[in-house]
Amino acid sequence: MRNMLLVARREYLEQIRGRAFRFSTVLVPALVIALLGVSAFTGRKMGAGRHIVVAADNAALASDIRSSLLDDKKARYTVDVVAPLTDEDRARLLARVADKSIDGLLTVTGSASGAPRVTYTSVSRADLMDTSLLKTAVTYGLLDLRLTQRGMTPEQARSLVESVPIETLQVSKDGKTGKSEGMAPFYKATFMTFLMTMPILLYGLDMARSIVEEKNSRIFEVMLSVTRADDLLTGKLLGVGAVGLTQIAIWVAAAALLSGSALLQPLLSGDVKIHFSWLEAVFFPIYFVLGFFLYSAFFSGLAATCETAQDLQMYVSLAVVPTWTSFAILPFLLNNPSSPWVVAASIFPPTAPLVMVPRIGLLAPPAWQIALSLAALLAAIWAVIWVASRLYRVGILMYGKRATLPELLRWLRYS
Amino acid sequence: MPVVELEAVTKAYDHKVAVHDLSLSIEAGQMFGLLGPNGAGKTSSIRMMMGITMPDAGRVELFGRPFDRRSLDRVGYLPEERGLYKKMKVLEQLIFFGQLHGLPREEARHRALDWTTRLEITAALDKKTQELSKGMQQKIQFIATLLHDPGLVVMDEPFSGLDPVNATLLQDALLELKARGKAILFSTHRMDQVEKLCDSICLINNGEAVLSGRMREIKSRYERNRVIVEFEGSSDFLKCEEIAEANNYSGHAEIKLKPHGDAQKLLHLAAGMATIYRFELVEPSLEEIFIQTVGGKADA
Numbered sequence: 001m002r003n004m005l006l007v008a009r010r011e012y013l014e015q016i017r018g019r020a021f022r023f024s025t026v027l028v029p030a031l032v033i034a035l036l037g038v039s040a041f042t043g044r045k046m047g048a049g050r051h052i053v054v055a056a057d058n059a060a061l062a063s064d065i066r067s068s069l070l071d072d073k074k075a076r077y078t079v080d081v082v083a084p085l086t087d088e089d090r091a092r093l094l095a096r097v098a099d100k101s102i103d104g105l106l107t108v109t110g111s112a113s114g115a116p117r118v119t120y121t122s123v124s125r126a127d128l129m130d131t132s133l134l135k136t137a138v139t140y141g142l143l144d145l146r147l148t149q150r151g152m153t154p155e156q157a158r159s160l161v162e163s164v165p166i167e168t169l170q171v172s173k174d175g176k177t178g179k180s181e182g183m184a185p186f187y188k189a190t191f192m193t194f195l196m197t198m199p200i201l202l203y204g205l206d207m208a209r210s211i212v213e214e215k216n217s218r219i220f221e222v223m224l225s226v227t228r229a230d231d232l233l234t235g236k237l238l239g240v241g242a243v244g245l246t247q248i249a250i251w252v253a254a255a256a257l258l259s260g261s262a263l264l265q266p267l268l269s270g271d272v273k274i275h276f277s278w279l280e281a282v283f284f285p286i287y288f289v290l291g292f293f294l295y296s297a298f299f300s301g302l303a304a305t306c307e308t309a310q311d312l313q314m315y316v317s318l319a320v321v322p323t324w325t326s327f328a329i330l331p332f333l334l335n336n337p338s339s340p341w342v343v344a345a346s347i348f349p350p351t352a353p354l355v356m357v358p359r360i361g362l363l364a365p366p367a368w369q370i371a372l373s374l375a376a377l378l379a380a381i382w383a384v385i386w387v388a389s390r391l392y393r394v395g396i397l398m399y400g401k402r403a404t405l406p407e408l409l410r411w412l413r414y415s
Numbered sequence: 416m417p418v419v420e421l422e423a424v425t426k427a428y429d430h431k432v433a434v435h436d437l438s439l440s441i442e443a444g445q446m447f448g449l450l451g452p453n454g455a456g457k458t459s460s461i462r463m464m465m466g467i468t469m470p471d472a473g474r475v476e477l478f479g480r481p482f483d484r485r486s487l488d489r490v491g492y493l494p495e496e497r498g499l500y501k502k503m504k505v506l507e508q509l510i511f512f513g514q515l516h517g518l519p520r521e522e523a524r525h526r527a528l529d530w531t532t533r534l535e536i537t538a539a540l541d542k543k544t545q546e547l548s549k550g551m552q553q554k555i556q557f558i559a560t561l562l563h564d565p566g567l568v569v570m571d572e573p574f575s576g577l578d579p580v581n582a583t584l585l586q587d588a589l590l591e592l593k594a595r596g597k598a599i600l601f602s603t604h605r606m607d608q609v610e611k612l613c614d615s616i617c618l619i620n621n622g623e624a625v626l627s628g629r630m631r632e633i634k635s636r637y638e639r640n641r642v643i644v645e646f647e648g649s650s651d652f653l654k655c656e657e658i659a660e661a662n663n664y665s666g667h668a669e670i671k672l673k674p675h676g677d678a679q680k681l682l683h684l685a686a687g688m689a690t691i692y693r694f695e696l697v698e699p700s701l702e703e704i705f706i707q708t709v710g711g712k713a714d715a
Contacts, residue, residue, distance in 0.1 A: 006514050014502060219498030222559070225465040225487060226515045 003227040004235040011239025015206075016246065024202070025247050029254060050130075051078040052122075053093055056108040059083035061145045065106070068137035085109065097121055106134060111145060186334055189358040192280075193330060195248065196288060196354055197323045203244045204295040205319055207236065208303035211392075212312050215304070229393035233300055234385065241292045245285060280361050283370070290377045291353025294384055295319075301388030304395030326354035337362040347373045349380035416479040418443050418567050418598035419464055424473030426459050433459035435622040436473070441598045441615075443566070446589070448613035449602040450701075452709055456622035457602045458495060461569055464600075465492050478566065488517045491565035495572045495602070497556050501545040505531075505555055508544060509562060516563035523562060530558040534584060549576050557585055561592070568592060570601040574608060586612065606702040616701075620709050634698050637707075641697045642670040642678055648689030657681050 015021050054069070056062035062083040069077050082089050085107060096102045104122035118138050120131070140161050147157035214220060223232055299319065306312045329351065333342050337359050346356040346365065352373045359365055417440040426434045434456040441447045451457050462468045463475055466484055477486040500508055506527055513523025531537050534554050539547055544555065553576055561568065568589070574582045589612070593599055603609060609616060616633065618626040626633060640659075645667050653661045653668060657676035662669045672678060678696050685691055699707075 003515055006511065010500075010503075010511055014500070018502070214498075214500075217498050217501055218494070218496035219500060221462075221467065221494040221496055222492065222498050222512075222556075223515075224467045225490070225492040225494070226512070228484065 001231075004231040004238070007223075007227065007232055007235025008238035008242065011236050012242050015240065015243040020206075021243065021247070025250055028198070029251055050076075050103045051080075052104040052106060053080045053082055053096075053102050054106045054108075055082040055085040055089060055093060056111060057084050058108075058111045058145060060148070061108060061111050061141050064141040064144050065108070065137045068140055069133065072133060094121060097123060104130075106138070108138060108141075111142065116142060188361055189330060189334055192284070192358045192361060193326045193354060195251075196284075196291065196357060197326055199244045199248060199288070200291050200295050200353070201319055201323055203240050203292060204299045205316065207240045207296045208299040208312055208315070208319075209309065210236070210240075211300055211303035212306050212309055215306075215395075216308075224393075230385065230389040233297070233389050233392050236300070237293055237296050237385075240296065241289055244292055245288065248285075248288065277361070277364075279364060280357065283360055284357050286374070287353040287357050287377075290374070290381060293381045294349060294353070294377065297381065297384045297388045301384070301391040301395075304388075304392040325351055329355055330358070333358060333362065338365070343369060347376055349377045352377050416443075417441060417476070418445075418478060419600065420474075420476040421460065421464070422474040422476070424460070424463060424470045424475060426456075426463060426468060426470050432622050434463070434470075434619075437619065437622070437624055438473075439617045439624065439627060441567075441600055443598050444593060444596045445598055445615060446593050446613045447598070447600045448609035448616040449600060449619070450604075450606075450609060450616055450705060451602075451619040455619045457619060458571065459622075460619070461492075461494075461571060461600075461602060464569060465490065488563065489566040491516075491560040491563065491568045493556060493560040493568075493570040493573055495575075497553065499544045499552060499556060499559070502543055504541060504543055505536075505547070506540040508555065509559055512559040513562040516565075518563050526562050526564075527558065530562065533588070534558065550578065550581055553577055554581065554585070557588075561588070566597060568597055568599045570599070572603050572605075573601055574603070574605065606700065606705055610701040618705065618708060626704070626708050630701075633704065634701075637699045637704060638674070639678075639696050639698050640672040640674070640676060641699060642668075642672060642681065643693065643695045643697060644668045644670065644685060644691065645693035646685065646689040646691050650689070652681065652685040652688045655681050655684050 052069075054062045054065045056065070059081070062081045066079045066081050069079050080102075082093065090107065093102070093105045097105050100123060104120055106118070106120050108116055108118050110116045120134055143161050144154070144157045147160060148154055152160075220232075227235075299315070302315045302318075303312055306315075325345075329342065329345050332339060333355060336342065342355065342359065343365070345351040346359050347369060356365075356370065356373050360370070419439075419441040421437055421439050424434055424437045425432070437456070437460060439447075439449075449457050449460065459468070463470050464477070466482060466487060475482040477483070478489060480486065500511075503511070506524070509527035509531075510520060510523040513526060514520060518526070528537075528540075531540055534557070536551060536554050539551055539555070544552060547555070557573065560570070570589075573585060573589070577585065586608075589599055589601075601609075601613075610630070613630055615629045616627065617624050647666060650663050650668070653663060653670070657672055657678070657680055658670055659673040659676065660671040670681070672681070682691075682694050685694065
């Protein structure tokens with residue numbers, strides 16, 4: 001036990017003092033913030049300052065489309081209207097699009113017929129948001145026009161086609177009805193899955209790499225003459241796991257500090273308001289440590305059978321399986337956190353750490369499911385460490401070639 | 416009470432028998448040489464003493480008791496394949512190994528400073544291991560092995576890669592440990608070192624002990640049939656019928672006598688033909704005994 005803790009301490013201090021730790025501690029959140037920033041910035045810039053001309057054969061229609069476009073507060077268009085549209089106008093406006101004095105030209109012709117022709121011409125390719133906004137504006141404009149042509153007043157027509165806002169409410173387990181969090185659960189589940197999988201993946205692989213490196217440096221023979229193989233492996237797991245937790249604690253603390261600052265306010269406005277419950281705060285570190293142990297012990301066993309970093313590369317694709325799986329389950333999880341598949345995935349040990357925590361965040365599962373999931377995880381960790389320490393014990397002393405499957409099975413039988 | 420005792424120990428990997436029915440015993444204050452060609456089973460035997468692997472059959476005793484991992488706190492092991500944590504600073508590394516062997520941190524630090532002063536590497540204390548030369552790393556590993564003042568020191572090729580000055584430095588340290596009653600086992604191919612340092616040896620080949628006992632006693636089993644002559648004058652005495660083989664290096668001749676060849680007869684003949692400065696009847700070297708015993712049986 002003493003030696004296990006000494007090994008853990010050594011691993012922890014060496015990694016914490018390493019350049020890689022400092023680098024990733026700063027770089028990963030910087031990248032996330034940069035991505036969020038770019039996404040928020042591009043989201044806000046959508047249409048901002050974009051100058052388009054709506055040209056239609058009907059002036060009321062063109063004006064209606066213009067009002068719809070200007071009503072959208074997010075897409076801050078500057079919209080000019082040309083109606084009725086002549087061939088001369090069209091040629092002139094197209095020339096303006098070509099010389100970029102306007103960003104786009106929306107034309108609607110044949111509005112009186114059953115099949116109007118609508119085109120949007122721009123130099124740049126229209127993005128999805130643009131196309132969708134234009135389509136909505138034109139559809140409602142035409143509908144408005146037809147209703148007024150059938151005798152309704154413009155006000156009556158508008159009241160018919162006006163979109164109705166839907167207030168989303170959520171019933172909690174105790175029967176209280178509260179306001180739904182909108183897109184927040186989606187962001188939160190994605191964020192937590194990311195926060196859980198990335199360190200497990202990175203540190204698990206780091207652990208595997210360090211085993212191959214130490215195997216090549218032949219340190220193990222000295223270490224095995226002082227300490228038991230399973231103490232050595234568990235010590236390494238504890239040390240590297242503590243490094244991962246330290247890093248996450250730094251990120252969470254930094255995020256908490258920054259979330260109150262002006263720097264992140266623009267990014268956290270709107271739909272991106274994420275709140276964590278105490279239940280999540282308790283279970284996140286527990287599942288992180290257990291998930292880390294499970295995957296790292298697995299990778300360590302594999303790493304002990306490898307000779308070089310190239311051999312290890314072969315197993316890297318296995319390492320990303322938990323990430324793929326958790327992101328694949330995410331839509332089901334968001335759709336129905338209590339569906340049988342999601343419940344099974346939150347209990348099945350390899351996916352439990354990655355699914356249970358976001359699930360707790362969405363809708364607190366019954367206590368027995370959490371207990372069963374933790375018990376299954378602990379049992380799986382015990383089994384994986386049992387196998388890994390045997391592979392480790394024999395594998396780290398085997399030099400010369402990568403082990404074959406029959407050899408691995410034989411190693412498991414060695415005492 | 417022997418410090419190490421192996422009794423009829425056997426270890427096999429798959430279908431290859433690495434060690435077969437090996438018995439040996441090392442007393443306190445004894446320097447013991449474990450010899451053998453490559454693949455003979457030396458490292459496998461040592462690994463069983465260290466609890467790195469377990470014997471399939473037979474018994475391993477350390478300090479008079481059946482093997483127990485706790486006994487390893489009193490053992491210092493320097494494997495053939497050296498290993499240190501490359502990114503760790505030297506002093507931290509030495510303290511870490513000392514602590515693993517049960518020393519309190521301060522005591523480990525104190526001893527590390529003493530040893531590095533003695534082996535003249537204090538300048539390396541604050542450096543990372545990867546920044547040091549191979550010889551320096553070897554010294555660090557040597558200190559890590561001895562820091563906890565073990566009762567048994569096991570060293571696999573302890574002097575490999577060292578220049579003569581540093582090899583002497585470590586050799587003196589080992590002799591001092593021996594004088595303090597420590598049992599020392601070392602495994603090597605360097606017969607001259609074994610001959611100079613060891614009291615007892617065990618020569619193994621194909622996993623089995625083929626020759627073992629005290630050095631004097633082993634050597635006395637072999638006939639003294641080697642003669643070294645330093646002379647001035649005619650070298651015609653080298654044609655003497657008592658001689659099986661002779662190499663003459665301008666006044667220094669190394670002669671192998673025929674079985675039961677008469678050295679006195681040769682001395683008389685030589686004295687009549689040349690001025691003799693040295694005429695020495697020498698016992699066979701350990702290297703000759705090794706080659707004679709293992710001969711063509713070695714694996715590599």
